[in-house]
Amino acid sequence: MKKYFFSIKKKIQYKLLLGDLILIVFSLFIASNIRVFILHGYFAPQLAWQRLHTVNLIFILVHPIVLYALGLYSPNQEVRGLRKFFYISWGTIVGGVIATAILFFVPKYLVGRTIILLHLTVLSFLLYAWRFILLEIVKSRNYRTTLALIGRGDIVSSFIEEINNDPHTEFEIRQVCIVDSIEKECLWLNENSMNVAPNVNELLSRNMVQALAVDTGFALTNDEIRQIIDFRFKYRKRVEDLTELYKNSTGKVPLSYIDGRWFMSNPGFQGAPKRRYLKLKRFIDVAIALIIGTLTLPLIILAAVCIKIDSKGSVIYKQERLGMDRTPFNCYKFRTMVKDAEKNKHPIHSKENDERVTRIGKILRKTRIDELPQLINILKGELSFVGPRPIREFFANSFSKKIPFYELRYNVKPGLTGWAQVHGCYAVPYGLEALQYELFYIEKMSLLMDLHILTKTVRTVLGLKGK
Numbered sequence: 194m195k196k197y198f199f200s201i202k203k204k205i206q207y208k209l210l211l212g213d214l215i216l217i218v219f220s221l222f223i224a225s226n227i228r229v230f231i232l233h234g235y236f237a238p239q240l241a242w243q244r245l246h247t248v249n250l251i252f253i254l255v256h257p258i259v260l261y262a263l264g265l266y267s268p269n270q271e272v273r274g275l276r277k278f279f280y281i282s283w284g285t286i287v288g289g290v291i292a293t294a295i296l297f298f299v300p301k302y303l304v305g306r307t308i309i310l311l312h313l314t315v316l317s318f319l320l321y322a323w324r325f326i327l328l329e330i331v332k333s334r335n336y337r338t339t340l341a342l343i344g345r346g347d348i349v350s351s352f353i354e355e356i357n358n359d360p361h362t363e364f365e366i367r368q369v370c371i372v373d374s375i376e377k378e379c380l381w382l383n384e385n386s387m388n389v390a391p392n393v394n395e396l397l398s399r400n401m402v403q404a405l406a407v408d409t410g411f412a413l414t415n416d417e418i419r420q421i422i423d424f425r426f427k428y429r430k431r432v433e434d435l436t437e438l439y440k441n442s443t444g445k446v447p448l449s450y451i452d453g454r455w456f457m458s459n460p461g462f463q464g465a466p467k468r469r470y471l472k473l474k475r476f477i478d479v480a481i482a483l484i485i486g487t488l489t490l491p492l493i494i495l496a497a498v499c500i501k502i503d504s505k506g507s508v509i510y511k512q513e514r515l516g517m518d519r520t521p522f523n524c525y526k527f528r529t530m531v532k533d534a535e536k537n538k539h540p541i542h543s544k545e546n547d548e549r550v551t552r553i554g555k556i557l558r559k560t561r562i563d564e565l566p567q568l569i570n571i572l573k574g575e576l577s578f579v580g581p582r583p584i585r586e587f588f589a590n591s592f593s594k595k596i597p598f599y600e601l602r603y604n605v606k607p608g609l610t611g612w613a614q615v616h617g618c619y620a621v622p623y624g625l626e627a628l629q630y631e632l633f634y635i636e637k638m639s640l641l642m643d644l645h646i647l648t649k650t651v652r653t654v655l656g657l658k659g660k
Contacts, residue, residue, distance in 0.1 A: 344408025
């Protein structure tokens with residue numbers, strides 16, 4: 194988990210965030226100084242600092258959340274031109290409006306309108322400049338680690354394809370050694386101009402890379418193992434298991450790389466999750482469900498009225514899904530489709546531009562408001578906020594026949610959101626892809642992981658990216 198959260202991509206995001214936090218405080222200070230100058234005709238930094246209160250630091254919390262929701266912490270974003278400046282300014286203004294609205298309830302510490310306007314103006318320029326400088330530095334330097342691969346042809350090919358399709362990857366693959374003779378003349382090697390070594394000894398002796406990844410799914414000879422260990426210590430190189438490297442790079446378990454022995458030897462799948470973690474998670478689930486339910490009650494009532502006016506049928510839609518240990522339960526949602534959408538048919542998964550979705554249903558799905566009734570499932574203990582998404586038995590049976598280890602997802606409580614969902618995967622038609630993300634979550638599940646998923650979910654909701 195540590196390697197995933199401290200990859201090069203994450204480190205760039207952390208630097209962006211740290212710089213933003215400093216600039217938000219600095220911008221408030223500058224705005225207060227300008228306000229003092231307007232009132233008194235001279236700069237008085239001490240007086241300006243006294244005008245700022247601890248409560249005003251709500252801006253430090255709100256601004257980054259809005260910027261994150263707008264995708265302004267992506268290490269691959271393009272920061273050039275007026276369009277990007279206005280986009281950053283828009284995020285800054287929205288954050289300022291939200292923070293001011295919150296401070297409205299503590300009028301004693303309310304920031305003046307002049308200071309707010311100055312703060313938003315100054316901060317927009319500072320955030321734009323900070324992103325431009327940092328990301329230009331990142332682009333000018335080659336942060337990628339040169340990598341050599343040793344393994345079976347199909348596995349090496351799959352890994353190369355995954356890495357090449359990731360614009361944020363921290364690896365540049367320079368060499369490969371294919372250990373099964375059938376795959377040694379693969380077309381993809383020639384197409385990618387890959388440096389192919391005939392054997393392990395030849396690849397290691399070239400010493401052309403900074404790191405080595407080994408597919409341990411095949412039997413290495415004792416001599417090859419000794420050579421790899423010598424390579425690690427003699428040249429002080431980084432040596433990784435290819436499966437572990439894939440997991441930490443993509444956030445999913447590569448089922449095509451492993452077999453049952455991998456699960457048996459993996460600590461993340463040995464024993465049950467810690468009881469302390471499960472109790473704390475349950476407490477947090479109930480507390481957050483009650484808070485969200487209370488705060489969104491007017492929205493829930495409004496949604497119910499709109500559904501009733503827009504189309505015939507019940508407001509709440511019940512659908513049987515499989516929970517922990519494959520136990521069936523009724524999952525509640527606001528109805529977003531026409532009445533009897535599946536009448537006399539097999540279960541059909543929703544798709545893009547589904548004709549069965551009502552006008553109000555499209556809005557509810559886009560904003561995720563249709564999921565609010567599932568707070569009842571959370572309070573009943575059938576759902577958690579974070580976990581594998583519960584699916585219907587019809588689809589579950591189909592996936593179980595086609596995908597190995599699919600039943601492992603039922604060993605933990607399902608969730609309102611999950612690791613697969615924040616990566617754009619849903620149960621259908623992304624069965625295999627979704628399961629690989631879900632297995633990564635099951636292996637790494639912790640409060641830190643749950644918080645990370647909830648943060649990404651908030652970004653999806655605020656960015657109106659719901660499906």
